[in-house]
Amino acid sequence: MTGRMRIAIDGPAAAGKSTIAKLVAKKLGFTYIDTGAMYRAITYKVLQHAVDLHDEEAIAKLIEKTDIELHPSEHAQQVILDGVEVTDVIRSHEVTSTVSAIAALTSVRKLLVAKQQGLAAHSSVVMDGRDIGTAVLPDAELKVFMTASVEERAQRRFLEEQSRGITTDYETLKREISERDLADSEREISPLKKAEDAIILDTTGKTIEEVTSSIVKYAEERYPR
């Protein structure tokens, strides 16, 4: 493989995007970029500073000078916010339940989309999020829209949280995932939406290996030579 390739993976919450994207990146030797982690880091910063969530001007000012670094690591990708590691704290319930509101703000999206485009400017990447194929990398060589039934997504999140020692009941997770899908799909700027030229991949009932290898196959077919 010689040329540069950008793979965009979009889809609703808990569809398995980050698990799969990380594995695809590893197999192909590309850089993995978790854009959801960037929205979570910004949300964490807003919550830490106790800024009024409705005061967009104050939020825009607060985040103007924000440094977010993503470092690949064997387990989770490390997230560094203004020099401090926030990898785990950005997965808290407080951040998860606030992130859709923060991600709907124009100033937040402008800042992060520009950062994401910068990260993908010179290297081969696998980037996952909600608007990668439509707004961040509209000319990506491969676009995948990953879905799964809400029941399966809630079940996966349940097992994931359990393994991290968090106990949330399944029905609550299912409700929260549905609410987040709705908020992410109905916002005005860059809503969660399949790009016209994206391949739909329904992961319901499929294993991680199956989904990973089908994306790697698509990538190999489309790789610019």
Ligand code: DC
């Ligand atoms: O993928 P995730 O659950 O970590 O994403 C957290 C939130 O960030 C999600 O509810 C929507 C938002 N998001 C977004 O608006 N655009 C992206 N490219 C990635 C995430």
